[in-house]
Amino acid sequence: MKNIAIFASGTGSNAQKIIDHFRNSAIARVSMILCNKPGAGVFQIAEKEGIPSVLIEKESFFHTDNYITILKEAGIDLIVLAGFLWKVPANLVQAFPDTIINIHPALLPKYGGKGMYGHFVHEAVITARETESGITIHYVNEKYDDGATILQERCIITPDDTPLTLAGKIQLLEHKWYPLIVERLLTK
Ligand SMILES: Nc1nc2c(c(=O)[nH]1)N[C@@H](CN(C=O)c1ccc(C(=O)N[C@@H](CCC(=O)O)C(=O)O)cc1)CN2
Numbered sequence: 001m002k003n004i005a006i007f008a009s010g011t012g013s014n015a016q017k018i019i020d021h022f023r024n025s026a027i028a029r030v031s032m033i034l035c036n037k038p039g040a041g042v043f044q045i046a047e048k049e050g051i052p053s054v055l056i057e058k059e060s061f062f063h064t065d066n067y068i069t070i071l072k073e074a075g076i077d078l079i080v081l082a083g084f085l086w087k088v089p090a091n092l093v094q095a096f097p098d099t100i101i102n103i104h105p106a107l108l109p110k111y112g113g114k115g116m117y118g119h120f121v122h123e124a125v126i127t128a129r130e131t132e133s134g135i136t137i138h139y140v141n142e143k144y145d146d147g148a149t150i151l152q153e154r155c156i157i158t159p160d161d162t163p164l165t166l167a168g169k170i171q172l173l174e175h176k177w178y179p180l181i182v183e184r185l186l187t188k
């Protein structure tokens, strides 16, 4: 049984889909949820699902190895970032080589980097009059959105699309593909 830790900062819809995917699975389980935003919706998901949750404290996260210790002692096999809005520090990246993944709501390398998260991404894509967008699932390195790509899936943007309608198209792709990629990585 593999152990998954999910890092999130918001609603947690991707976390919920991953939890649902591995419910009653012999392959893996979501054994920990970590979040840096008190009151974030993902904490309600953790409580509902009976999954231990951790509130990430900024100073400790960026200046100690405390969370590395927590994750190692929990026997975490894969760290899944799902709307986590802080840069994972180098010590954590180095402690879990090729074991941290992220989902980005655009087709990297475009529309990535500092400031490019959530609705900001979709607004930039619509403003640029792109005819397609999509998702990128990638390994996490010390930089934002710079790690090796694992999967990209695309969606068409129509002239009547807004940042909100595009977000809906992107979310459907995320919810379909992220759980499948997590399982593929844990069974290869
Ligand atoms: N070391 C890494 N850490 C993280 C990565 C990564 O690729 N490497 N991905 C991000 C997720 N992400 C895009 O996919 C992303 C999230 C947030 C930001 C950003 O600009 N954040 C703001 C802070 C926002 C806040 O605190 O509310 C900032 O850094 O000023 C960019 C990209 C997760 N971590």
Ligand SMILES: NCC(=O)N[C@@H]1O[C@H](COP(=O)([O-])[O-])[C@@H](O)[C@H]1O
Pocket (backbone or CB within 6 Å): 008, 009, 010, 011, 012, 013, 014, 015, 082, 083, 084, 103, 104, 105, 116, 117, 118, 121, 171, 174
């Ligand atoms: N650059 C990072 C970024 O923008 N991540 C995005 O945050 C959302 C989290 O939604 P959720 O909390 O409902 O899973 C997702 O759309 C994810 O792609």
